[in-house]
Amino acid sequence: MSHAAVPHIDIAQALRRLPLFTEITDEQLRMLVGATHERDLARGEILFQQGDPPKGFYYVIRGQIKLAFASRQGNEKVVEVLGPSQSFGEAVLFMNRNYPVFAEALADSQLLLIDRGVVFTLIEEDPHFARSLLAGMAIRLHGMVRDVEAYSLNSGAQRVVSYLMSLGDTHSPGASLPCTRPPADPITVTLPVSKHVLASRLNLVPETLSRIFHDLTERGLINVHGSEITLTDVAGLRELGD
Amino acid sequence: MSHAAVPHIDIAQALRRLPLFTEITDEQLRMLVGATHERDLARGEILFQQGDPPKGFYYVIRGQIKLAFASRQGNEKVVEVLGPSQSFGEAVLFMNRNYPVFAEALADSQLLLIDRGVVFTLIEEDPHFARSLLAGMAIRLHGMVRDVEAYSLNSGAQRVVSYLMSLGDTHSPGASLPCTRPPADPITVTLPVSKHVLASRLNLVPETLSRIFHDLTERGLINVHGSEITLTDVAGLRELGD
DNA sequence: ATTCCGGATTGACTCTCGTCAAGGAAGCGG
């Protein structure tokens, strides 16, 4: 109770801000509010386990959620890390399956849980909502395909470089400009997750990630200070990442 | 012209048989027929290239289609192999992207191309169709997640065993029974693709796949005769595949 | 049968990356 204030949220307003719900009617919004619950997690808390049945899908309001699976040998593989205004768990609602991954808070987090029932109702009465949902799942699927491509065709170093470049792209310039790739050389990015988690996300062990950073540094391509990484030679990185 | 007869297809009937369209109205079916084109491919022909803009989505009527990406170093990774009454290419319709993979016929094939426009029309007017589409994409996404899990957490041999077991499951008993895993021991399965393609699908090179088969044979778990593989010790395989 | 050819197999070698174990470095509470 004595923790930092956990300001509860105006659910209606929060929902309105979310990409999926920008265009629904006020009446639909009321229905949605009735079917939405706030969920607060402390860092390290588990939201759901691999194998749990889905109750709905989630929106991240604040904090950071990691999706991962674990083998019984104790190995763990991070599939995705989600931040504010990103959603997850929609797809599993449309199958008679349980979660193939577990979800854990990487930081104190605030989520919205949208009940599965209301999703189906909205699909019935609002084709635009259905289209948005389809678009979201398509993007997610595309992301997985890209990941598979990277795991299969690229080396560890290449995956790291690609990741750094993608951080550079979205961070520094106006991210919405159609003109990507201004070759402005010295870009500094901040890793949004610990190196341990990043390594797993990139299908590496922390030791290997560390060595790759070391190697890239020696070649004069990057500089690492904690989670701040400066890309000193973007051209060189690009031809490596390919 | 002198080839084996390529019997053209009653598109309406064919569409009716497909999972996505079992419940649409007759009027919708007429519209669909008007927006559907037959496409015939010879073995080895390319349906679309990585980077092509999508015209619609495809249904396999006859034959076999492989989806894969290629790196400029010439490496190739098979993402999926699709057979009759399976569809592909829906997801990319909902993004402003081009195909992330290319599609090639592994055998002489007959496809239906459903124009993208009619898909959006159907979503507008038929929530049930939208739901089916979502379900299909969810299944595909789930499949990709499973693949990533396998690539990340399992060894090559484990992936091979899992694949063989999945072939055994769907083939031999009534596939729709809720009771999976009857431990009936000597099951013979037929590889639906060449070992070269299978290897790539499992993220292996052909040599490694060959060695894995050899090793499993030596341990008395399977017998290999060409593309016929007999699972002689399902229990042993299961504890390996885990 | 004989030849040819693509796919499959085998062997020898290499290399990337994971494993195991031992340090650092940075933050935090006492």
Place this chain on the structure above:
DNA sequence: CCGCTTCCTTGACGAGAGTCAATCCGGAAT
């Protein structure tokens, strides 16, 4: 300032899987 934890780094080593090259096998055409 000290000890503690947590995260990261570094080193030595090994195992799994890829590469290259030679060979084998089976089916199709001649």
